Amino acid sequence: MPKLKIALIDDDQERANYIKASLIEHHFEVVACLTIDHLSLFRLEQLHADVILLDMDHPHRDIIESCVSQFDLPTVLFTKNSHKDTIKSAIDAGVTAYIVDGIDPAKLQNILEISIAQYKKHKKLLDDLEETKNKLADRKVVDQAKVLMMQLHSLTEEQAFQLLRKNAMSHRMTIGEMARRLLDAQQLLQNQFKE
DSSP, rough: OOOEEEEEEEEEEHHHHHHHHHHHHOOOOEEEEEGGGGGOOOOOEEEESSSSEEEOOOOOHHHHHHHHHHHSSEEEEESSOOOHHHHHHHHHHTOOEEEEEEHHHHHHHHHHHHHHHHHHHHHHHHHHHHHHHHHHHHHHHHHHHHHHHHHEEEEEEEEHHHHHHHHHTTTTHHHHHHHHHHHHHHHHHHHHHOO
């Protein structure tokens, strides 16, 4: 099994160095070890990390959000802070797992594997939701384009759809894209005549 590549981010440099040494000793690959104040200078995607391991005494939502949005990786937060509002804030900010405990390298492999699997599952759900939204938007636009073609050329709904489909295929685009182009062209013509 390949080693998990960890980007370690801590709010204490001395502790970060200790944790890094401990992780390496337990056969993890630490591809980055930085403090929170150096986050803006770093690009983790160049390191091909599998997971971000955040270790913070006082988790701040803005720092967590910055890590989650900037690096787009599973983010596991270790802290001693068990305050309910802090936990809720961290989860709302996008952490994959919130662990109220110190980092125990002996137990870390399972925690990280579960967190990565959970992150992938959540990301797939978001991607599926986005795809569904796009399909619904396309369907609405296609229906509008069909109505326009039916009005302009006295076509049936099926004829309008087939013509739209044929043109989309010949221009190597989706029916939704073709429908948007048709509606944009119609809007442009209407604006020309109004002027």
